[in-house]
Amino acid sequence: MGFLQGFEIAFQLQNLFYCFVGVFVGTLVGVLPGIGPSAAMALLLPITYNISALGAIIMLAGIYYGAMYGGSTTSILVNIPGEAASVITTLDGYQMAQQGRAGPALGIAAFGSFIAGTISVLGLTLIAGPLVQVALKFGPPEYFSLMALGLIILIHLTGGSVAKGFMMGLLGLLLSFVGLDTITGAPRFNFGMIQFMEGIGLVPLMMGLFGIGEVLINLERPEERGHIVTAGYKGLLPSVKDWKDSIGAILRGSVVGFFLGVLPGGGTTISSFAAYGLERKISKHPERFGKGAIEGVAAPEAANNAAVGGSMIPLLSLGIPTNGVIALLLGALIIHGLRPGPELLEKNPDIFWGFVASMYIGNAMLLVLNLPLIRVWVQILKIPYRLLFPLILLFTIVGSYSMQNSLFDVKLMIFFGVAGYLLRKFNYEPSSLIMAFVLGPMLEEAFRQSLIISRGSFHIFISRPLSLAFLVLAVITALSSLAPVLRRHLRSG
Amino acid sequence: MARNDWASNLALLLLGGAFAIASLQLNFGTVHRPGPGFLPFWTASGLILVASFSLARALVEFQRRKSAQGERLFDSSVLNVIATVVILAAYAIGLEWLGYNLSTFALFIFLFKVSGFRRWLNILIAAFLTTSLSYLFFGSWLGVRFPKGFLAF
Secondary structure (H helix, E strand, O other): OOHHHHHHHHOOHHHHHHHHHHHHHHHHHHHOOOOOHHHHHHHHHHHHHHOOHHHHHHHHHHHHHHHHHHHHHHHHHHOOOOOHHHOOHHHHHHHHHHOOOHHHHHHHHHHHHHHHHHHHHHHHHHHHHHHHHHHOOOOHHHHHHHHHHHHHHHHHHOOOOHHHHHHHHHHHHHHHOOEEOOOOOOEEOOOOOHHHOOOOOHHHHHHHHHHHHHHHHHHHOOOOOOOOOOOOOOOOOOOHHHHHHHHHHHHHHHHHHHHHHHOOOOOHHHHHHHHHHHHHHHOOOHHHOOOOOOHHHHHHHHHHHHHHHHHHHHHHHHOOOOOHHHHHHHHHHHHOOOOOOHHHHHHOHHHHHHHHHHHHHHHHHHHHHHOOOHHHHHHHHOOOHHHHHHHHHHHHHHHHHHHHOOHHHHHHHHHHHHHHHHHHHOOOOHHHHHHHHHHHHHHHHHHHHHHHHOOOOOOHHHHOHHHHHHHHHHHHHHHHHHHHHHHHHHHHO | OOOOHHHHHHHHHHHHHHHHHHHHOOOOEOOOOEOOOHHHHHHHHHHHHHHHHHHHHHHHHHHHOOOOOOOOOOOOOHHHHHHHHHHHHHHHHHHHHHOHHHHHHHHHHHHHHHOOOOOHHHHHHHHHHHHHHHHHHHHHHOOOOOOOOOOOO
16 A cells, blocks of 8 residues: 555545545635634534544545635735734735735735645655654654653744743643543542543533634624725736746745644744745845735745645654644544554555545645635625624534533533633633643653653663653753743843 | 733642642552652642742732733623623533523524624524524434433424
8 A cells, every 4th residue: 555545545536525625614714714723623523423534634634724725815805814824924915915916916825835735745745654664663762752842842832921831731731631540540530520531522622622712702802804805806827927936935935834844833823934034034125025025925825835744744653743733633533543653554554645645635626726716715704703603602512512422521611612711811822732632641651651661760761862862852942941031030130 | 921810820820739639649659650640740740830930920010010000801892701601501501401402592592692683583593594404414414312302302
């Protein structure tokens, strides 16, 4: 089983359908401000219960990279980013739209996304297989150190307060410990409630934090609806000059996005900012940026799409999520009985290669979807949020209930919804919590297995070169997070 | 750091404390052979440490800016949030007794009213259509077994 057979599987009618649904819904949530890919993946998770594991991962991943495409539409036409990863696109995209060049801006965003998406999936195809061979040599100490590194980098890069990031990570770990201990079978933190014996469900937790939490926070805000630029989006094909100006930015954005996607803690938002910064830095006319430079649209849109393919590499080959959305995808795979990591390629090569091949198809579908359907997306932009939120609430309720036909899960989800709302109010980042929650059981298992192997010696974590390297990087990252805080403290005191 | 951070830091400190105490009641094991309470205890201790540090900073900040005009975390629009949470909680409690169709119909009457529908007839029609379609989609097509309630409906 290899890459070409993956295409045979991905081209099966049902898988094409799931791919289409994923990228369509992804574009839709990308277009609509107020609903992110995390919330959309959480909302659609229940629909995947009745379909194959491959269909589920194809659809959920489609939502992720589809949202990256869709996010640019709102950035360019309304000056409101549909996604955090498209924030930077507003700077030049909206300027282009106001100058009557919305069409080329939308066109280059779509073509750039397609080119970058394809390059990054090519990178995924080439790198994931060999990396699996390396990962097969990993033992529990390497896994523990790598997961610790991933968590610390994510906390470091989530933005805002480092202390808040750490607290979210630690809380996520604590919540993951609820339920039966995987090694001794002892019940932990169930507070006498039988429903907690199997632990806190990922579905009520993420639906509450992302679905209900986002709805509640949006209910508080006055509806943001900027002026939709409807003029000049008919000629979507960029001119030869536009291509000349953009192709370098697209290729550089693809490389930057891909590598930042692979790194733990990297992601679409960081990639888009980094690619934009790079373009402005190397440009002969940096003063054009922010005033409608087409490279300012091409580079970040290419980078955020490339980051998606990059972030799939650690997930598929090591079983480690590099950001919050990928953590959700990992959780969904576990719900479907799959354990991403080196074993996935060995035991389920059909799923591995079928999924990789589906990403090529999905990227092509998005190009076809985005350009001709631009009028539809513009109409969707006009739907007020107040009409959407009741439907989002319905999806979250049914989604959390249908996993185990459990009313307790619905109540739990509402509880986490309120928690998610309060976390946002106090500027905490729930994605750190989710990532720690998903990694928690694996982290603990690897930690305790390492100590069993070494007969209780912590030396095992530093005596193995890879484990030591990961830990050193984790310590450097943690110290670099604390450095600004210490500097401020020293300066003030 | 926001002026109101002391409240969230305090809540996380108490949560960390609760987990630490509960961890000690589990088999802690030894450093060389950790039991089920080992990692939770040290994780909770980490949370306590970071939350305490943040709380101290937040309290200093709070004192410093006490007289100044601080940002308000909640305003009158929070009433929409509270009303929605209350109705969701009531829905979750009433779902088993009333059944999916009746309780969801009632929930949507409220939500559509909050979302700005003016005419009651429109609200009732929209709530009826949404409930029916959701039942057809999730119940009939996807096979979700919803609670039927006392009317077995």
